[in-house]
Amino acid sequence: MSSDADTVIRTFSELVDELPQRETGEYLVDSIQPGHVVRPESVDQLAEVIRGVRADRLAAVPWGGGTQMGVGNPPARYDVGIDLSAINDVLRYDADDMTMSVQAGCRLADLNQMLGEHRQVLPVDAALPERATIGGLTAVGSSGPRRLGYGPLRDLIIGMSVMSTDGVVTKGGGQVVKNVTGFDMMRLHHGALGSLGIIVSMNLKIIPKPQSERTVIALFDSLDDADQAAREVLQSQLGVTALVVTNPEATREATDSARSNWAISVRCEAPPSAVVRQAERVQEYVASNAQDVTTEDSTDASQERWNRIGKALEQRPAQEDVSIRLGSTASKLRATAGSVAHTLAGAEDVRLTLDYGSGLLYTRFPARAVNESEFQVVFDQLSGAGDHITVSTAPANLKQSIQDVFGATPAGFSALESLKETFDPDRILSPGRTIGKL
Amino acid sequence: MASQQLRERLVSIVGPDGLLDDPYDLLVYEYDASDEAIAGSHQPDFVVLPTTSEQVAEVVRIAREFNVVVTPRGAGTGLAGGAIASQGGIMVVLTRMTKILEVNYLDRYAVVEPGLINLDLSVKTSPDGYFFAPDPSSQKACTIGGNVANNSGGPHCLKYGVTSNHILGLEVVLPSGELIWVGGSAPETPGYDLTGVMVGSEGTIGIVTKAMVRLTRNPEDINVLMAPFPTIESASGAVSSIIAAGILPAALEMMDALTIEAVETAFNAGYPRDAGAVLLIEIDGLREAVAESTEEIVTICKQHDAKEVRVATSQAERDLFWQGRKAAFGAMGRLTKNYYLQDTVVPRTKLPQTLKRVDEISRDYDLKIANVFHAGDGNLHPLILFDRYKPGDLEKVLNAGTEMLHYCVDVGGAISGEHGIGLEKKDHLTMMYSTDDLAAMAGLKQSFDPTQYFNPDKVLPSGSGCGEIDSLKEHARWEKMGIHVV
């Protein structure tokens, strides 16, 4: 970084004409269109952008692949979109150490393609891995069903570089798989929606790619039966890596099944010698009340099945759908789902995916099922059904009709406020988006 | 006088038997398991032993009111001086809060008080088929609160991850005096991840009063292997090959000849005394997978000149193999008056060259160094043997230790893998982090504790206090312009 860049700060308006720009209409957040969208091509250029934005007291929203921009409160202000997809170098890949360092704009599918050549994998899910960036995944901080087997992305992050609102890169952690040197800055930024700094790059722990996989799918007449099966598999020693239950509407979407059933999908990943017995044993566990049990008995078919389950959770255009995520636990999911179904009884085509391995419930329903005056009531009832709530997508008018898309302000909120005040005193990064409208 | 008033207020919260201020009683609280000649020692003015979260919160509020510093403490087994009351004040000792409050196997968690001894949790849950994965070698003594504060590791963290991965939620008393829960049994509570930030913060931003910890299901099958190698190089070559082959053992531990000698003299764990190094390898998981990995590991060890590979055939033999490892630090008493335990970490492929460097340092300084460590993670524990009363020894030890840290950082490693920074290593943080990096960390501390009265002097280097963040940033700017500030 040149010392000039440090001393002479140019305002955003002085800079903007030199920056690679994008069509602003493609970067709406909650129907708000920014004045500019820039796509910095280097970390230094990103630093200039941040300094400029701050000098002009503008508000910027970072963009990764744009697949989860629905998560968050409507921004209080939104002047500049910063598209990070060009900051996408793989900085290092130490296959024998099973670690890598990648820039935030790297896409999940590309990384796993590279790792696959060395029979390694970054075991995180995304609804749209071809688009989702590692920075976006981290900023959203929501892990998919494979959390059961491999833990959340949060636990794979061993180091991180973040661009501060001063336009300075600060790092935490390191390049090693075990490290307690200094505070855990990675966990501060994981799940912070980019509101405390822009993630520039991160160091990740990777794992050997499972040699083979199977997926067992069983259909049930009722949630009670599916729940019973889920509990038994979870308490076994079979070490399955993902387990979700879907309601008939979600099952249809994930399986093309013409039948209308609750389904349980169980992912088995292990060496070939073990995976067959693993899948057989899972079948035995789930068979008792099942209408039908099948196994995807090749690795490709199994992977394809999970892509479909992921796609069923994918965010649709906000104008069409409302997606909500509730926190729960395996023992409470059945009750949580019951309350959700009760609350949404009037709506048609309500999809429910119960991630038993994580303790999360996803629901999606057509936005036309509720109007602005009803939404707060529906939201409150739903939030009472779980331990926590997040509206992941909804039309802007619905979002605006509720207090906070993340539900009640948490205990210790003053600590969150002071973190925001320390790291983003001028409120230039995604102001208003995160919990409590910080 | 103020201190009499403070005493009375504290007694009104914790009762007369919950407070110590007799200098004689305070003696044991003036140091922890770190070497006091290296990390230092200092007496607190008062030790309080609360029995409830509310008492902890009350004590903190009183400390705030009287403007005195607070140092949390568990069992005092920490190795970096984290639990030393470096400025006196009130030490909050959590060892009377030892209850297991809830166990939920289906949801795989337990809620415990912070003074619970690590091993006591697994002892309670293992008959039901679950365990608490972080297993520091000190697990018979250290507390779960201390594990959380230090983000402690242990042999099984290779596969299962360090403490941070096993903490779902915490009840904490913040420096503001608030008593709150962060996180919980459902994952991904919206908002900043305060649970994640608390873990590893060494008691500098909150006192843990309850922990919701993850329980792990016992694996279907376990194998423990013991492989003696002719040299430490051949053993570390085997470690790198095992990792590179895509095998993820539950644990992969190494002991060198000096350690073997100490352990065998003390316990007869069955390690061959003529070996240059021993690897202890645990593999767990599905039956077939364990069998397959065992076979692969045996082959790799033999390729790296292992003389034999013994697979424990009974629980008793497994326990014996492990006992030698877990009690290795204690066994060092057989070889030396004092030892300084260094804790560093390197990328795993850099192990062979790092161990070579440690050996050179041993020769350069004429100090015996024993190695017993978490090889699979690249987490070294060179034990530098010395005699505190021999003039010049301590300086040599400190210099040798610092040289190791420099080397490890140079090859891409870090200055602590699991024991923490505390008082001992805080001034070494600059080996890894720039002034800007440290300013960000100081910003985190400041956000919780603007007056810096929680566990003062720990983790961050001297001179990176909160009031100094702006000057830190200023220095960073000057440095970039080539102006060096002293």
Ligand SMILES: Cc1cc2nc3c(=O)[nH]c(=O)nc-3n(C[C@H](O)[C@H](O)[C@H](O)COP(=O)(O)OP(=O)(O)OC[C@H]3O[C@@H](n4cnc5c(N)ncnc54)[C@H](O)[C@@H]3O)c2cc1C
């Ligand atoms: C079935 C399913 C499974 C999923 N599994 C996982 C999983 O295993 N792990 C996981 O983490 N997520 C998972 N997700 C969540 C989701 O897929 C990702 O969070 C998403 O793809 C984000 O990537 P993106 O690049 O599109 O982010 P975007 O939508 O572009 O951005 C998301 C947010 O992050 C901010 N942001 C983007 N880039 C940065 C940056 N560099 N620095 C700071 N802030 C930034 C944006 O401002 C925005 O608030 C899952 C979702 C579903 C539906």
Ligand SMILES: Cc1cc2nc3c(=O)[nH]c(=O)nc-3n(C[C@H](O)[C@H](O)[C@H](O)COP(=O)(O)OP(=O)(O)OC[C@H]3O[C@@H](n4cnc5c(N)ncnc54)[C@H](O)[C@@H]3O)c2cc1C
């Ligand atoms: C023989 C021996 C072997 C060891 N082996 C290992 C090992 O394998 N792996 C490993 O990681 N460590 C190991 N250690 C180090 C040590 O045991 C761990 O760091 C342990 O977690 C400390 O727990 P403690 O209860 O003794 O904490 P203490 O030493 O009392 O305190 C440690 C730190 O935690 C803070 N603290 C304690 N309780 C709380 C609380 N409730 N809330 C907030 N802060 C708190 C203190 O202020 C201090 O900063 C070993 C130590 C010894 C002596």
